[in-house]
Amino acid sequence: xxxxxxxxxxxxxxxxSLFVFLNxxxxxxxxxKNITEIENASAEVKNLDISKNILPNxxxxxxxxxxITPLSGFLSFQQPNLKEPDIKINDKLYxxxxxxxxxxxxxxxxxxxxxxxxxxxxxxxERFVCIDENGIARYFITNIDYxxxxxxxxxxxxxxxxxxxxxxxxxxxxxxxxxxxHLNDNYExxxxxxxxxxxxEITYSKGVPILEEKPVDEIxxxxxxxxxxxxxxxxxxxxxxxxxxxxxxxxxxxxYFRNILYIDVKERIITDAAIYAGQPTVIQAEIKLTKAx
Numbered sequence: 001x002x003x004x005x006x007x008x009x010x011x012x013x014x015x016x017s018l019f020v021f022l023n024x025x026x027x028x029x030x031x032x033k034n035i036t037e038i039e040n041a042s043a044e045v046k047n048l049d050i051s052k053n054i055l056p057n058x059x060x061x062x063x064x065x066x067x068i069t070p071l072s073g074f075l076s077f078q079q080p081n082l083k084e085p086d087i088k089i090n091d092k093l094y095x096x097x098x099x100x101x102x103x104x105x106x107x108x109x110x111x112x113x114x115x116x117x118x119x120x121x122x123x124x125x126e127r128f129v130c131i132d133e134n135g136i137a138r139y140f141i142t143n144i145d146y147x148x149x150x151x152x153x154x155x156x157x158x159x160x161x162x163x164x165x166x167x168x169x170x171x172x173x174x175x176x177x178x179x180x181x182h183l184n185d186n187y188e189x190x191x192x193x194x195x196x197x198x199x200x201e202i203t204y205s206k207g208v209p210i211l212e213e214k215p216v217d218e219i220x221x222x223x224x225x226x227x228x229x230x231x232x233x234x235x236x237x238x239x240x241x242x243x244x245x246x247x248x249x250x251x252x253x254x255x256y257f258r259n260i261l262y263i264d265v266k267e268r269i270i271t272d273a274a275i276y277a278g279q280p281t282v283i284q285a286e287i288k289l290t291k292a293x
Contacts, residue, residue, distance in 0.1 A: 052134075052135070052181040052182055053182065054181050054268060055134065055135060056107065056133065056134075056176075057266065057267050057268065058095045058109070058131070060095050060096070060097055060098070060107075061094075061095060062094075062293070063092065063093070063094050063095075063291065063292070064092070064094075064175055064289060064292050065091070066090065066092075066270075066287055066290065067089070067090055067287070067288050067290050068090070069089075069285060069286045069287075069288070070087050070089075071284060071285060071286065086117060086118050087115070087116070088115070088116045089113070089114070089115045090113070091113040092112045093109055093110070093111045093112075093175055094109070094110045094112075095107060095108075095109055096109070104132050104133075104138065105132065105133065106130040106131055106138050107131045107132075108128065108129070109131065110126070110127070110128055111125070111127035111128075111129070111174075112124075112127075113125040113127075123144065123145070124144075124145040125142060125144045125145070126142070127141065127142050127143075127174075128140075128141040129141075129161075129174070130161075131165075131176070134178075136178050137156075137161040137164070137165040137178070138157070138161060139155070139156060139157050139158075139161050140155075140161040140164050140165055141153070141154070141155050141156075142155075162178065163193055163195060166179060166193070167193060167195075167220060170220075170222055170242050170244060171257060171259065172273040172275055175270050175289075176268065176269050179191075180263050180268040180269075181268055183226055183240065183263060184226065185226060185238075187224070187225065187226040187238075189224050189225075190224075192219065192220070192221050192222075193219070194217070194218070194219050195218060196215050196216065196217050197217075197218050197248070216248050216249055217248065217249050218246055218248040218249075219246070220245070220246055221244070221245045221246075221247075222242065222243070222245075223242070223243045224240060224241070224242050224243075225240070225241050226238050227239045227260075230262065232262045233272070233289065235264045235265075235266075235267075236264070236265045236266070237265060238262070238265060239260065240260070240261045240262070241258070242257075242258070242259045243258050244258075244259075257275075259273060259275050259276060269289075270289070271288075271289045272288055272289065273286065273287035274286060
């Protein structure tokens with residue numbers, strides 16, 4: 001019986017559909033799928049640079065819209081029958097307001113991500129993220145809807161929320177991460193994050209999905225370096241290289257990601273990204289900020 005993996009909600013991206021669409025389940029009786037999610041990201045961070053040079057600059061009411069475009073190399077490797085126009089992924093984030101959580105005020109960011117494959121909705125994701133005045137996530141709630149498979153909700157609080165947000169942003173799945181507040185022209189840093197991921201295995205029986213959960217321990221080793229500055233969409237941006245190695249108990253080989261993220265110097269959000277996703281020399285997908293108003 002075949003198995004494939006759909007990676008979401010490291011993360012989840014956030015721009016999480018970037019990886020979900022790779023192996024979206026076919027509705028057949030003999031197909032098993034694994035949907036992977038980051039869970040319980042109670043992580044140890046080593047060598048964390050604590051010198052922030054800016055604080056969050058979110059404006060209530062502001063809207064950010066992103067377009068995620070899979071490129072031909074990505075599709076030929078994962079789904080050779082699909083072409084670039086066949087997959088449409090959009091992520092809209094809205095700075096909703098201020099929430100009071102555990103005696104602290106925080107910005108509430110609401111994200112709505114949709115993915116269409118051949119004009120059919122295959123995923124809808126809603127996120128609620130609360131980020132305090134120091135840029136640290138207080139909670140991160142994700143509600144995911146897979147048509148025909150039902151809904152799934154993931155909730156993180158405190159340190160778990162903070163670490164989930166960090167990993168999501170390293171992978172280009174969310175527009176912001178607390179680590180972005182530390183960036184300068186000479187920035188380099190190494191992170192090591194240990195967490196337990198909850199893996200959902202979906203087995204189809206007569207067209208009805210059955211979910212089984214399995215915890216998987218993982219270690220993320222992340223190296224971040226600023227490679228200079230570039231002007232992207234009339235914004236001055238840090239060009240940041242992110243290298244990620246993931247080791248888990250259920251995989252023989254390590255997973256490797258190399259991403260180039262362009263981070264707005266003033267707003268400290270992603271404006272553009274090149275995602276290599278396992279093939280370090282071939283761009284697999286692009287993320288672009290299409291609207292900010």
